[in-house]
Amino acid sequence: MLILIMIEDMLADLGCEDVNAAATVSQALALIEAQIFDVAMLDMNLSGNNSHAGGRSAGCAGCAVCLLDRL
Secondary structure (H helix, E strand, C coil): CCCHHHHHHHEEEEEEECCCCCCCCCHHHHHHHHHHCEEEEEEEEEECCCCCCHHHHHHHCCCCCEECCCC
């Protein structure tokens, strides 16, 4: 959760106006269907589930996708 807050703060500092967070793949898919995004940053492992479906949905909606994973 701390990493999410840090990323939200960094994005706000960079001028992003609207940042949404999802804790599960189903929440991410609902957000992608509900609005238009310029960029989607997806954790490869959302609550133990693979987020490739979210990446595909965002990409199909014309959104740039950045997939994140821990090192």
